[in-house]
Amino acid sequence: MGYKHNKEEILETGYQVLRKNGYHNVGINQILKEAGIPKGSFYNFFESKEDFARQVVEFYGCNNSNWIEGLFKESKETPINKLKSFYQLLVNYNEQDNYEGGCLVNSMSNEIGRNNDLLAKELNQQFVSWLQVIADVVAKGQEMGEITKEYSAIELAEYLHAGFFGTFSRMKVTRSRVYMDIWLEMTFDFIKA
Amino acid sequence: MGYKHNKEEILETGYQVLRKNGYHNVGINQILKEAGIPKGSFYNFFESKEDFARQVVEFYGCNNSNWIEGLFKESKETPINKLKSFYQLLVNYNEQDNYEGGCLVNSMSNEIGRNNDLLAKELNQQFVSWLQVIADVVAKGQEMGEITKEYSAIELAEYLHAGFFGTFSRMKVTRSRVYMDIWLEMTFDFIKA
DNA sequence: TATAAATTAGACCGATTGGTTTATTTTTTT
DNA sequence: AAAAAAATAAACCAATCGGTCTAATTTATA
Numbered sequence: 053m054g055y056k057h058n059k060e061e062i063l064e065t066g067y068q069v070l071r072k073n074g075y076h077n078v079g080i081n082q083i084l085k086e087a088g089i090p091k092g093s094f095y096n097f098f099e100s101k102e103d104f105a106r107q108v109v110e111f112y113g114c115n116n117s118n119w120i121e122g123l124f125k126e127s128k129e130t131p132i133n134k135l136k137s138f139y140q141l142l143v144n145y146n147e148q149d150n151y152e153g154g155c156l157v158n159s160m161s162n163e164i165g166r167n168n169d170l171l172a173k174e175l176n177q178q179f180v181s182w183l184q185v186i187a188d189v190v191a192k193g194q195e196m197g198e199i200t201k202e203y204s205a206i207e208l209a210e211y212l213h214a215g216f217f218g219t220f221s222r223m224k225v226t227r228s229r230v231y232m233d234i235w236l237e238m239t240f241d242f243i244k245a
Numbered sequence: 246m247g248y249k250h251n252k253e254e255i256l257e258t259g260y261q262v263l264r265k266n267g268y269h270n271v272g273i274n275q276i277l278k279e280a281g282i283p284k285g286s287f288y289n290f291f292e293s294k295e296d297f298a299r300q301v302v303e304f305y306g307c308n309n310s311n312w313i314e315g316l317f318k319e320s321k322e323t324p325i326n327k328l329k330s331f332y333q334l335l336v337n338y339n340e341q342d343n344y345e346g347g348c349l350v351n352s353m354s355n356e357i358g359r360n361n362d363l364l365a366k367e368l369n370q371q372f373v374s375w376l377q378v379i380a381d382v383v384a385k386g387q388e389m390g391e392i393t394k395e396y397s398a399i400e401l402a403e404y405l406h407a408g409f410f411g412t413f414s415r416m417k418v419t420r421s422r423v424y425m426d427i428w429l430e431m432t433f434d435f436i437k438a
Numbered sequence: 439t440a441t442a443a444a445t446t447a448g449a450c451c452g453a454t455t456g457g458t459t460t461a462t463t464t465t466t467t468t
Numbered sequence: 469a470a471a472a473a474a475a476t477a478a479a480c481c482a483a484t485c486g487g488t489c490t491a492a493t494t495t496a497t498a
Contacts, residue, residue, distance in 0.1 A: 055464070055475050074356055076269035080456060090477045091457085097475090101456065152359055158414070162355035163267055165417035166345055176418045203431060210415075210424045211431055218411020221351070222403075224358035225369045231403045238396060238404050242435035248445050248494070273486060283447045284487085290445095294486065 059097050062087045063111040070108055071153040074163055075171075105160075106174045112156050113178025120185050131193030135186065136240050139216060143232050146220070151227045158217045183209045200245050208243060215239060252290050255280045256304040263301055264346040267356050268364075298353075299367045305349050306371025313378050324386030328379065329433050332409060336425050339413070344420045351410045376402045393438050401436060408432060 065087040069078055080101055084091055098104040120138065127134045146154060153159075161175045187209035193199035199208065219235040258280040262271055273294055277284055291297040313331065320327045339347060346352075354368045380402035386392035392401065412428040 057476080073360065074269065076267065077357075077360065079454070081454080091479095092459095092477050093475065095457075154359075159355055161418045162352055162414045164270075165414070166347075166420075167266060167270065172418050179415075179418070202434070203427070207424075207427050207431070211428060214411040214415045214424065214428065215408040216411065217414060218407040218409065221355045221358070221410060221414070222372075222407045225354045225365050225372070227359075231400075231407065234396070234400050235404060235407065238400070241395070250446080272484070274484080284449095285447050285489095286445065288487070 057087075057089050057093050060111070062089060062094070062097060063108050066104060066108040067112045067156060068153075070105060071156040071159065075105055075160055076163065102168065102170060106171055109156065109160065109171065109174045109178060113174075113181065117178070117181050117185060120182060124185065124189055130198060131189045131196060132198045132240065132244065134189055135193070135212065136236065139212075139236055142216075142220075143223075143229055143236070146223065147229055151223055154220050154224055155217070158220055162221070179213075183213060186213060194245075197245050199243055212239065212243070250280075250282050250286050253304070255282060255287070255290060256301050259297060259301040260305045260349060261346075263298060264349040264352065268298055268353060269356065295361070295363060299364055302349065302353065302364065302367045302371060306367075306374065310371070310374050310378060313375060317378065317382055323391060324382045324389060325391045325433065325437065327382055328386070328405070329429065332405075332429055335409075335413075336416075336422055336429070339416065340422055344416055347413050347417055348410065351413060355414070372406075376406060379406060387438075390438050392436055405432065405436070 062083075066083055069083055069086055073082075080091070080094065083104075084094055087094075094104070098107065123138060123141075124134055127137065129137060142155075157175050157178055160171065161179070165172050165175065183206065187205040190199055190208045190212075191205035194201050194205060203211070215235065216239075219232050223229060223232050255276075259276055262276055262279055266275075273284070273287065276297075277287055280287075287297070291300065316331060316334075317327050320330065322330060335348075350368050350371055353364065354372070358365050358368065376399065380398040383392055383401045383405075384398035387394050387398060396404070408428065409432075412425050416422060416425050
């Protein structure tokens with residue numbers, strides 16, 4: 053039957069809160085309030101705010117990694133179209149969100165990537181694990197002759213995802229997907245064989 | 246002769262502090278300490294922390310805009326090489342900094358681009374003014390037949406600078422320029438005519 | 439030179455921060 | 469059923485937050 057509160061629900065709430073507001077802009081009390089738990093429970097599950105954030109990143113990162121893998125596996129499209137559809141899907145979700153939040157790993161990397169070694173390490177780990185999933189699809193596209201072989205699959209994956217992140221950040225400020233759509237068109241034009 | 250403290254010096258200190266630590270991670274007291282001024286002087290010059298940050302962004306944005314313009318004007322290289330050298334220079338500076346800080350506009354856009362309308366507006370304004378300078382050089386490159394005409398100068402400028410920002414963010418976490426150098430190579434390969 | 443205005447200086451303020459503590463309740467183990 | 473362990477609950481803590489206030493000093497204006 054278990055206790056009243058469970059960790060995964062808190063992590064899910066934490067993910068939403070941190071994604072939309074950032075790390076230093078959010079206090080523990082806000083998380084307690086939104087998750088509907090008392091402080092005692094929070095500090096029973098998590099050592100500190102930093103530990104909490106690290107676990108949120110890990111939780112989100114792993115979920116996202118599985119989601120991407122599933123998406124690529126189920127899709128019947130060719131590799132290059134799988135990738136393009138994937139990015140289009142992310143943009144659609146963000147648009148529905150009215151551009152609130154964006155990607156937790158992207159935002160948090162920018163906010164504390166240089167000031168907090170523990171979180172930076174976790175953020176990079178998750179990013180790299182996504183990259184591997186993307187690189188696998190890129191590699192298949194290269195084998196099929198769809199994607200340029202001038203650069204390695206991992207180099208192209210980094211290029212794709214870092215570029216995507218940059219444009220994603222711009223979307224936060226402009227609150228418009230116009231340049232994001234152009235980015236998609238240009239990038240997938242550039243990387244084709 | 247003037248009073249003891251002057252606003253530009255405070256803005257310069259503020260720029261360094263905000264760039265390295267972010268917005269919400271920095272308190273007024275830290276700025277007072279690093280700038281060596283009492284609180285009374287700060288609130289004599291600035292209405293609030295938010296107003297201060299806005300002025301720092303404006304100050305940095307304009308300085309940077311002028312610097313870029315000067316750089317492009319003095320350089321004897323062709324447009325595409327001007328752009329590449331410009332980005333390489335930025336990376337070199339960041340490397341010398343041991344990847345602390347990065348670009349204030351990039352970092353701050355990510356941190357508060359969606360939560361603070363006043364700052365978001367200023368950040369976007371500065372970004373767009375840089376973009377115009379870059380687009381002018383891109384346009385010259387297109388005229389000379391060096392750069393692809395498949396996309397407009399401003400589209401290419403957005404593509405360049407947003408992509409650069411994304412990779413710049415990654416550099417904060419990885420603390421290495423490896424993928425940044427690859428990004429440079431790939432991007433300037435992609436956009437050539 | 440007298441007066442007004444701007445700047446400097448830092449003590450002070452209520453609110454909030456991340457985190458601790460203590461007591462109670464619930465679940466698990468014996 | 470008894471004892472140990474885990475989880476819940478919220479009052480409490482020192483430190484810090486952004487910001488205000490009053491007084492002293494310095495500069496500009498009349």
